[in-house]
Amino acid sequence: MTDTFSRDLAPRIRPRRLRQSAAMRRLVSETELSPRHLVLPLFVREGLDAPQPIASMPGVEQHSLDSLRRIAAEAAEAGLGGVMLFGVPASRDAVGSGATDPEGILNVATRAIADEVGDALVVQTDLCLDEFTDHGHCGVLDARGRVDNDATLERYTAMAIAQAEAGSQLLGLSGMMDGQTAAVRTALDDAGHTDVALLAYSAKYASAFYGPFRDAVDSQLTGDRRTYQLDPANGREGVREALIDLEEGADVVMVKPALAYLDVLRQVADLSTVPVWAYMVSGEYAMIAAAAQNGWLDGDRAQLEALISIRRAGADAVLSYAALDLAQKGLLS
Ligand code: PBG
Numbered sequence: 001m002t003d004t005f006s007r008d009l010a011p012r013i014r015p016r017r018l019r020q021s022a023a024m025r026r027l028v029s030e031t032e033l034s035p036r037h038l039v040l041p042l043f044v045r046e047g048l049d050a051p052q053p054i055a056s057m058p059g060v061e062q063h064s065l066d067s068l069r070r071i072a073a074e075a076a077e078a079g080l081g082g083v084m085l086f087g088v089p090a091s092r093d094a095v096g097s098g099a100t101d102p103e104g105i106l107n108v109a110t111r112a113i114a115d116e117v118g119d120a121l122v123v124q125t126d127l128c129l130d131e132f133t134d135h136g137h138c139g140v141l142d143a144r145g146r147v148d149n150d151a152t153l154e155r156y157t158a159m160a161i162a163q164a165e166a167g168s169q170l171l172g173l174s175g176m177m178d179g180q181t182a183a184v185r186t187a188l189d190d191a192g193h194t195d196v197a198l199l200a201y202s203a204k205y206a207s208a209f210y211g212p213f214r215d216a217v218d219s220q221l222t223g224d225r226r227t228y229q230l231d232p233a234n235g236r237e238g239v240r241e242a243l244i245d246l247e248e249g250a251d252v253v254m255v256k257p258a259l260a261y262l263d264v265l266r267q268v269a270d271l272s273t274v275p276v277w278a279y280m281v282s283g284e285y286a287m288i289a290a291a292a293q294n295g296w297l298d299g300d301r302a303q304l305e306a307l308i309s310i311r312r313a314g315a316d317a318v319l320s321y322a323a324l325d326l327a328q329k330g331l332l333s
Contacts, residue, residue: 031312033304034333035079038323039124039277043216044068045088046105056212057282058289060321062088065112071324072113075121078327081317082122084172085109088217089132095140096132100158104132107166114167124199125168127159127184128175136221138175138228147228152177157187164193170252174201176228181248199277200245202253203238203264205230209257209283216282238264239271246273255315257281259306262313269314278315280306285321300331 018028045052048064063071068085075083087106089098098104106125114123129152130138139152152175160171173180181200188196206229214221230237238261242253253272255265256279269276288306292299303322310318326332 031308032333033308033311035323035327036081037311037317038080038307038327038332039082039084039122039317039319040071040075040080040323041084041086041319041321042068042071043086043088044105044109046090054212054216056215057286057321058293059325060216060285062216065109068109069112069116072117072123074328075324076117078324080121080323080327082124082170083113083117084124084126084319085113085168086126086217087131092132092134092220094134095155096129096159099129099132100155100162102162102165104162106131107162110163110166110168114169118167118169122169123167124170124172125163125166127156127163127171127173129155129159130175130219130221131217134220136219138225139177147177149177149179153179153183156180157183160184160188160196161191161193164188164191164196168196170197170199172199172201172254173250174204174256176201176204176225176230179248181245181250185249197251198249199252199254200242200248200250201256201279202242202245202250203230203255203261203268205232205238205257205261207232207257207260207281207283209260209281211283212286213282232260235264235267239267242268242272250274252277254279257284258310258315258318259284262309265310265313265315275316276314277317277319278310278313279319280310280321282321300326300329304331 043062045062051061051063051067054060072083089105110125128138130136137147139147142148163171206226245253252275254277255261255268258278258280265278288302291297307318
């Protein structure tokens, strides 16, 4: 009786066999997270002499030009895939003039690091007006105060040329205007910048997880971005945006934020004919960092687990504020 029981019903199917040793687990691991899979976002602020901590993003700083150079060199040394630059200007206006001025902080910073590290990693720039406008919107406003899509495209194309001339190798189109990928591609090509690549923030949701970022760039925004960023309720719309960007000539498409949108990421990854990236945004970083500061979880392990899950869901590369820290601690493969 006992014999029959154990022969028939004892589990012969034993998935735990493949988990029994570190060597076995290493052999069967499906997903890799290496420095080259990560892009480090960096903030550079006009007029700073020394880096300044960002209270809502523990471990992240606004950089001076000098400290930006140093950290970009460290990122290259650590083997990261790239850096993504965001500029924080000293003054702003209605059309975001600082974004197209060759002497604007983002363009100056791009020139400062493109020569130094541009062969070792991909130097990328955020292409959006929100850091440069006095109202904080990602575009210019019409007479009624609404974000004017086509007038904004003209600003984006000028910004693209300025960034390409400064040495940016990949432009992050994060403004969510209709037609931005096609407009910027055409303008770059007409100006001879055919080698500059475009990362389309295709499925960028109107998210509460951008909160700490708005501190990081001293955002002037009072309302919200729901007329141009996507409704968190809509998965299909995110897929549609990615398909449109592919048609418009995007070299890379992105889903953002990452953790709350892994379903969208998986769908886009299944359809895309170009690399798919995801942005683990400021709030996603900060909630782990804050919990870790309180001793409530192991911050490094939680950041790694989040990043692995984003890669597993289909991201070829991930933008992460923890990228350099994890790489320097030797926690990546
Ligand atoms: C727009 C931009 C934003 C982020 C990246 N690019 C802010 C926004 O859309 O409000 C957010 C990134 C983050 O939260 O880490 N320039």
